[in-house]
Amino acid sequence: xxxxxxxxxxxxxxxxxxxxxxxxxxxxxxxxxxxxxxxxxxxxxxxxxxxxxxxxxxxxxxxxxxxxxxxxxxxxxxxxxxxxxxxxxxxxxxxxxxxxxxxxxxxxxxxxxxxxxxxxxxxxxxxxxxxxxxxxxxxxxxxxxxxxxxxxxxxxxxxxxxxxxxxxxxxxxxxxxxxxxxxxxxxxxxxxxxxxxxxxxxxxxxxxxxxxxxxxxxxxxxxxxxxxxxxxxxxxxxxxxxxxxxxxxxxxxxxxxxxxxxxxxxxxxxxxxxxxxxxxxxxxxxxxxxxxxxxxxxxxxxxxxxxxxxxxxxxxxxxxxxxxxxxxxxxxxxxxxxxxxxxxxxxxxxxxxxxxxxxxxxxxxxxxxxxxxxxxxxxxxxxxxxxxxxxxxxxxxxxxxxxxxxxxxxxxxxxxxxxxx
Ligand SMILES: *Cc1c(COP(=O)(O)O)cnc(C)c1O
Numbered sequence: 288x289x290x291x292x293x294x295x296x297x298x299x300x301x302x303x304x305x306x307x308x309x310x311x312x313x314x315x316x317x318x319x320x321x322x323x324x325x326x327x328x329x330x331x332x333x334x335x336x337x338x339x340x341x342x343x344x345x346x347x348x349x350x351x352x353x354x355x356x357x358x359x360x361x362x363x364x365x366x367x368x369x370x371x372x373x374x375x376x377x378x379x380x381x382x383x384x385x386x387x388x389x390x391x392x393x394x395x396x397x398x399x400x401x402x403x404x405x406x407x408x409x410x411x412x413x414x415x416x417x418x419x420x421x422x423x424x425x426x427x428x429x430x431x432x433x434x435x436x437x438x439x440x441x442x443x444x445x446x447x448x449x450x451x452x453x454x455x456x457x458x459x460x461x462x463x464x465x466x467x468x469x470x471x472x473x474x475x476x477x478x479x480x481x482x483x484x485x486x487x488x489x490x491x492x493x494x495x496x497x498x499x500x501x502x503x504x505x506x507x508x509x510x511x512x513x514x515x516x517x518x519x520x521x522x523x524x525x526x527x528x529x530x531x532x533x534x535x536x537x538x539x540x541x542x543x544x545x546x547x548x549x550x551x552x553x554x555x556x557x558x559x560x561x562x563x564x565x566x567x568x569x570x571x572x573x574x575x576x577x578x579x580x581x582x583x584x585x586x587x588x589x590x591x592x593x594x595x596x597x598x599x600x601x602x603x604x605x606x607x608x609x610x611x612x613x614x615x616x617x618x619x620x621x622x623x624x625x626x627x628x629x630x631x632x633x634x635x636x637x638x639x640x641x642x643x644x645x646x647x648x649x650x651x652x653x654x655x656x657x658x659x660x661x662x663x664x665x666x667x668x669x670x671x672x673x674x675x676x677x678x679x680x681x682x683x684x685x686x687x688x689x690x691x692x693x694x695x696x697x698x699x700x701x702x703x704x705x706x707x708x
Contacts, residue, residue, distance in 0.1 A: 310420035310436050313427035322369030325362065325434050325488075327441035334358070334449075335377035341454055342494065344463055350496045356450035356465065360442045360490040363474075364432045367484075373442055375449060378491065384476035388483050394473035395538035396425035399650050400604070401464040402447045402492065402703065404455040405693030410447060410703040412467070413691050415440050417604040422469060425535040430482045431471050439488075443467060446490050447703045454492065462692060466495035466651075499653035499684075512668065513675045514658030515647055517560040517572055518551040519630060526561040526570065527599045533570075534598040541574070548573065558647065560660055563599060567630040570599055572657070575649030576606035579633060580621075580679055582641040589622040590679065605648040608699065609683045616686070621679070630662050637667050644677025645669045654684040 318324065335357045342348035355378045362373035388394045398418040403411045419436035426433045447467065454465055469490045473483030520526070524547050526540070527533020533540060547559045558573030570593050571577050578592045590613050593600045613623045636642040645657040656676040660667045672678045689695040 307416075307420060307436075310423040313423045313433045314435050317427065317433040319369075323371070325364075325370040325373070325438040327373060327438045327445065329372040330360075330442065330445055331372055331374045332449075333374060333376045337377075338453070341456070344460065349494045352466070352493055352495045354494045356454045356492040358446060358450050359492075360446050360488075362442070362488045364486040364488065365484060366432075370432070370434075370488075373488075375446060381474075381487070381489075383474055386476045386478040388473035388475040388477070389538075391478065392473075392480060393537065393539035393542075394429055394431060394475075394483055394486075396422065396429060396431060396471050396536055397538065398422045398425075398467075398469040398536060400443075400467045401495075401650060401691070402451055402455065402467055403464045403691045403693075404451075404457060404460045404462065405691075405700075406461050407693040408457045408461065409693050410451045410455065410705060411691060411693060411700045412443065412447060412703060413687075413701075414604050414608065414699045415443055415467075415701055417607070418469070419443070421536060421602060421604075422471065425537055426471055428532055428535040429537055429539075431473060432486050434471065434488055439469060443469060443490055444701075444703055446492060448705055450492055451703060452705045454494075464495070464497075464691075465492045467492055495651075498651055499655060512658040514656040514669070514671060515558060515572070515652075516556045516659045517558050517647075517657055517661070518554065518556040519560045519567075519660060519662035520547060520562050522562075522565065522567075525563060526559075528563065529597040529599055531598065533600060534595065534602055536601060540601075556661070558652075560662075562630060562662075567662070568627050569593060569630060569633065571601065572647040573649075573652070574601075575647035575652050575655070576600065576603040577645070577647055577657075578606075578609065579628070579645040580643035580677065581632070581636040582643055583622070584641075587622055588620060588643055588679075589624055591624045591626065591628055594625040594627060603649050605650060605654070605687070608687060609648055609654070612683060612686055613679075617679075617682070633660070634662075634665075634667060637669075642667075642670060644671060644679060646677065646680040646683075648683070654680050654687065656680045 338357050348354040358375050359378045363371045400418045419439040423433045423436050471488045474487045475483040475485040551559050560572050561570045563570050580590050583589050647655045657669050690697040690700045
């Protein structure tokens with residue numbers, strides 16, 4: 288069924304977590320002894336004199352995902368001197384030349400992670416080092432300066448610790464989060480198409496709605512279907528391709544998907560399921576990785592997701608974490624396979640009663656069960672053993688949530704110290 292032979296059971300670290308070595312190589316390839324490295328210990332603090340009120344958790348501000356906290360981190364880079372000292376400054380607009388490289392040539396990459404207020408009252412980031420390593424790889428892919436992942440992580444922690452106390456109050460916001468968006472753009476004012484000579488790194492914290500509640504994912508249609516509804520992409524609309532840049536979190540990957548996403552939303556779907564090629568290879572769902580559980584002809588459950596390797600899919604931190612947990616905690620009942628599969632495989636499994644469940648996985652939607660896929664005008668109803676979710680999605684969701692919100696102490700949950708400001 289799969290193009291790629293199943294992995295031999297044991298976890299291969301290179302496919303389940305971003306390798307530090309790759310990121311370090313990217314930093315090294317960019318560094319030069321004369322240039323100042325990114326150095327979080329040189330952070331200069333300039334606190335706001337006009338702090339804003341924190342909106343209530345259920346207010347429209349949360350849904351708008353355009354409200355940020357009081358501060359942001361900024362750090363500029365030039366090809367001649369390297370990184371300047373980073374600053375923590377009042378949140379506010381940037382000033383860019385109309386000729387800035389990023390505005391014309393999409394020289395931008397970003398990350399997305401969350402800052403959680405735990406049920407135990409502590410603030411945590413989930414595996415921030417993974418995001419920082421991925422940012423290094425994304426930056427390298429588009430000739431931006433590569434921020435040292437450890438220094439970037441330290442800057443994220445500092446911002447989280449300055450604004451977290453106020454914006455995620457421990458008395459009212461247990462179980463809530465802020466969205467962390469590190470961004471790197473070329474603000475070079477030269478209009479010529481060339482490798483950027485100037486760049487700006489910044490980190491903001493935004494209010495963000497909780498998109499992950501499975502019961503909230505029932506669409507307007509009253510057909511009893513719960514969970515995400517996915518509209519498979521048409522053959523003439525491709526998100527990413529081998530040798531492209533789908534595996535980097537580049538701004539350039541998202542703008543071109545918005546037309547298809549808008550059409551899908553208009554027709555009552557939540558996301559596009561991105562397919563590739565005439566064989567309809569299944570890759571990702573919106574800006575989330577996609578997992579499916581199919582029972583093998585021998586009756587074993589197999590968790591299948593598209594492979595990394597050819598650079599088509601994004602190396603999700605949630606994806607890697609789920610693969611790790613599946614291999615560690617479900618080794619007996621679940622086979623895990625990173626391999627290519629097609630819509631044909633899904634349809635066949637459904638027809639033969641072997642389609643067990645499907646879910647999308649990423650920071651924004653978290654682990655979101657999928658209830659329906661439409662492909663070439665045909666609707667494939669995806670089973671959901673527990674009504675609003677399948678059993679595996681529920682397990683992964685619970686395990687990850689326990690780590691993020693501190694019900695389980697785990698090395699993936701990094702506690703953020705809180706500063707009194
Ligand atoms: C960000 C993103 C994901 C999910 O990655 P996480 O690290 O799990 O948040 C998946 N696919 C695409 C295309 C993405 O942009």
